[in-house]
Amino acid sequence: MLQVSHLTRTFTSGTEEVQAVNDMDFSVERGEFVSIIGKSGSGKSTLLSMLGALDKPTGGTIKVDGEDIASMSDAKLIRYRCHKIGFVFQSYNLIPNLTAIENVMLPMEFAGRDKEAREKRATELLEQVGIEPDQMERKPGKLSGGQQQRVSIARALANKPSVILADEPTGNLDEQTGKMVFDLLHTLAKQEKTTIIVVTHDLDIAGKTDRTFRLNDGKIREVKK
Amino acid sequence: MQPPSGGMPGGPSAGDGQITRTFTPPITLIGTNNPEKSMSSDGESGKITSGELFANDSNALVAVVGQSLAEKNNLSVDDTFTAYDQKIKVVGIYDTGTDFGNNQALMPLSTVQRLSDQEGDITSIVLTINSADNLASVSESASTIVGENGDVTDSASQVASAIAPLENIQTISLYSLVGATVAGAIIILLTMVMIVRERRREIGVIKAIGGSNIVVMGQFVVEAVTLTLLGTLAGIVVGIAAASPITSTLVSSSSSAETSQAGPTGGPGNMMRDGPSERFGQANRALTQSISNIQTNVGWEILLWGMGMTLVIATAGSALASILISKVRPAEVMRAE
Numbered sequence: 001m002l003q004v005s006h007l008t009r010t011f012t013s014g015t016e017e018v019q020a021v022n023d024m025d026f027s028v029e030r031g032e033f034v035s036i037i038g039k040s041g042s043g044k045s046t047l048l049s050m051l052g053a054l055d056k057p058t059g060g061t062i063k064v065d066g067e068d069i070a071s072m073s074d075a076k077l078i079r080y081r082c083h084k085i086g087f088v089f090q091s092y093n094l095i096p097n098l099t100a101i102e103n104v105m106l107p108m109e110f111a112g113r114d115k116e117a118r119e120k121r122a123t124e125l126l127e128q129v130g131i132e133p134d135q136m137e138r139k140p141g142k143l144s145g146g147q148q149q150r151v152s153i154a155r156a157l158a159n160k161p162s163v164i165l166a167d168e169p170t171g172n173l174d175e176q177t178g179k180m181v182f183d184l185l186h187t188l189a190k191q192e193k194t195t196i197i198v199v200t201h202d203l204d205i206a207g208k209t210d211r212t213f214r215l216n217d218g219k220i221r222e223v224k225k
Numbered sequence: 226m227q228p229p230s231g232g233m234p235g236g237p238s239a240g241d242g243q244i245t246r247t248f249t250p251p252i253t254l255i256g257t258n259n260p261e262k263s264m265s266s267d268g269e270s271g272k273i274t275s276g277e278l279f280a281n282d283s284n285a286l287v288a289v290v291g292q293s294l295a296e297k298n299n300l301s302v303d304d305t306f307t308a309y310d311q312k313i314k315v316v317g318i319y320d321t322g323t324d325f326g327n328n329q330a331l332m333p334l335s336t337v338q339r340l341s342d343q344e345g346d347i348t349s350i351v352l353t354i355n356s357a358d359n360l361a362s363v364s365e366s367a368s369t370i371v372g373e374n375g376d377v378t379d380s381a382s383q384v385a386s387a388i389a390p391l392e393n394i395q396t397i398s399l400y401s402l403v404g405a406t407v408a409g410a411i412i413i414l415l416t417m418v419m420i421v422r423e424r425r426r427e428i429g430v431i432k433a434i435g436g437s438n439i440v441v442m443g444q445f446v447v448e449a450v451t452l453t454l455l456g457t458l459a460g461i462v463v464g465i466a467a468a469s470p471i472t473s474t475l476v477s478s479s480s481s482a483e484t485s486q487a488g489p490t491g492g493p494g495n496m497m498r499d500g501p502s503e504r505f506g507q508a509n510r511a512l513t514q515s516i517s518n519i520q521t522n523v524g525w526e527i528l529l530w531g532m533g534m535t536l537v538i539a540t541a542g543s544a545l546a547s548i549l550i551s552k553v554r555p556a557e558v559m560r561a562e
Contacts, residue, residue: 054433054556075437081555082435093430110435155434 002051002163002195003027007060007070009046009218020046022218024060028211030162031193033186035206037223038215044199045167047215051197052085052165053077065162082110086156086194088185090168092148094140100151101126101136107158125154129184146177153184157192164189166198170205182208252294253329254308256337258282260289262351263331264319271326276302276317283333289317291327309340394475406534413542417449421549425557432555441550446543453539457532461523468521 009021020043028034038044049055051062053069061068069080086107087093094103104122105115113121126136129150140148149169156164166185170178182205189196198209206212212223257263260278264271279287288308290300295318298306305312313332321327338344354363364379371377421428431441 049556052433054554078432078435078437081433087433089430093426093433095427095430106431106436107434110437110440159435 001027001030001063001065002197003061003063004051005061005063007047007050007062008058009043009050009055010058019218021050021057024218024220026213026220026222028163028195028197030195031189033189033196033198033210035198035200035209035212036215036220037200037203037206037212042215043218044215047220048165048167048197048199051163052087053080082107083159084162086159086161086164088149088152088156088164088166088169090171092140092145092152092172094148094151094155096140099137099139100131100143100147103140103151104154104158107155111159121158122154125157126151128188129154144177145173146181149173149177149181150184153181153188157188157194160192161194163195163197166196168200169198170200170202178202178205254288254337255329255331256334256341257331258334259351260331264289264291264321264326271319271321273317274320276315279316279331279333282335284335284339285333286311286313286336287316287333288313289319289331290315291329292318292320293324293327294330311340390475394472397475406538410538410541413449413453413538414545417445417542417546418549420448421445421546421553425553428550428553429555429557432553438547438551442543442547445546445550446540449543449546450536450539453535453542454532457535461528461531465523468523472521 004024004026007021007024008019011018011020022043024047036044036047046055050057050070053072057070061070063069064080064084067080069077072080094100095106098106101119101122104125105118108118108121123136131147131150131154135143135147140151143151149172153164153169156166164185169185170181173181185196185198186208188194198205200206206223213220214223255263258281260281273289274292276289278289279285288306290298295301295315300306300315300318302315302317304315306315307313319327319331334347338346352363352367354360360379360381364377364381368377428441432438
């Protein structure tokens with residue numbers, strides 16, 4: 001379970017203080033598929049950074065499975081990102097020099113799993129997301145956008161995280177491929193009992209998630225369906 | 226007696242391009258008490274082709290004539306020629322193998338001193354020492370005796386002069402090594418800075434998916450060391466292949482520079498050669514020629530030094546990269562989206 005209480009993040013711009021996230025409270029159950037919508041500059045990326053332990057909040061708490069990540073040391077945050085969080089980025093962010101399977105194996109290497117186990121798990125995940133065996137040995141540059149995003153989803157699932165954070169996962173894809181990727185995320189959330197938080201502009205996609213939150217000027221509120 | 230060659234080249238001309246001789250080139254006449262050594266030329270020992278040499282302590286009116294000079298003047302053994310209003314008897318004809326050496330005549334030292342009213346005067350004297358260890362002290366004593374009346378040149382200074390090109394090469398090599406090391410270090414540092422900047426996003430992604438600073442730094446250190454070692458191997462191969470030709474070229478050009486700096490020796494205005502200096506010159510030329518043919522070898526010690534320097538440069542480059550990597554925040558990946 002993910003629980004956010006009184007979360008605040010303030011940036012200093014020159015002499016002015018900007019509150020990107022302002023006293024935010026919400027919670028998400030395990031295995032829930034949640035979307036966050038909002039205009040540019042509404043604080044979506046800042047919120048996602050803090051949920052993913054990439055950035056530290058100015059105030060408040062973020063509890064994942066009972067652990068407050070806002071007060072963790074840097075070393076613990078690295079372990080938290082490795083074991084509890086999976087990221088899916090809009091522009092995939094695969095490592096260009098590694099093949100698809102090596103990209104999926106990378107987080108497991110950081111988690112200390114042996115090579116055989118990494119290869120087995122990576123192959124299973126890539127098959128699960130619909131990557132063909134010959135495509136597994138290709139580098140990202142030799143894969144289409146949809147295939148790269150599926151590899152990215154497989155990478156996010158590698159260490160069986162509690163939460164997958166997806167930042168505009170369909171933003172760079174055409175409508176049909178975007179729908180396939182969304183369906184894949186939806187299916188995996190149910191199969192793997194993983195909490196998925198998707199930031200999106202696409203209201204169609206947002207409408208298909210279990211719950212939707214709207215961000216506006218650093219404040220969050222749930223959109224009733 | 227006529228010199229073997231005709232008019233002097235480049236002299237004044239008149240009429241239908243005919244060269245008009247305006248002066249007679251002098252004939253070299255050497256007074257010596259060691260005729261055997263005096264007829265040596267350019268490192269080649271002269272040999273008597275007919276007749277015999279005069280005795281070292283002779284004071285007779287005799288001469289040994291070079292082959293070219295003898296042919297030009299139709300001289301043979303037992304013929305006479307006139308010098309200083311005296312009839313001089315030819316007792317031998319010699320051949321040095323060079324025109325220059327064959328264009329002179331040798332007479333007993335005391336005879337020449339007497340005929341030319343230069344009793345007690347000498348142009349040069351050769352001292353032979355029993356051990357190289359005594360060279361400096363003998364040279365110093367000779368300088369004291371000669372005083373301001375002449376110069377003392379010893380073989381050590383000739384050797385020093387001959388090996389000057391090698392010392393120049395050594396200096397050039399040392400400066401080149403320091404320059405290459407500094408340039409290499411700067412290139413590696415700038416390359417690492419550029420690589421880290423270009424791969425900032427990748428570094429952020431690795432950190433975002435659970436990679437620690439140490440993991441990322443390790444990757445860059447391995448990359449830097451591998452690239453530098455590959456560069457070193459390529460450099461060693463090229464260096465071994467090019468060392469000898471480059472050294473020869475540098476020695477050769479450096480030797481030429483030394484020679485031209487010393488000024489030309491001999492030439493039309495310098496027909497009288499002093500024997501000992503010439504012999505030093507010959508030794509010097511032989512030594513310089515040996516140095517010009519120098520071969521270089523690259524030893525293990527040099528290779529190990531090179532590898533050591535490489536690792537130092539790679540480590541310095543990696544250290545800077547590591548500092549830059551540690552400053553990349555994973556949150557930047559989200560902001561770049």
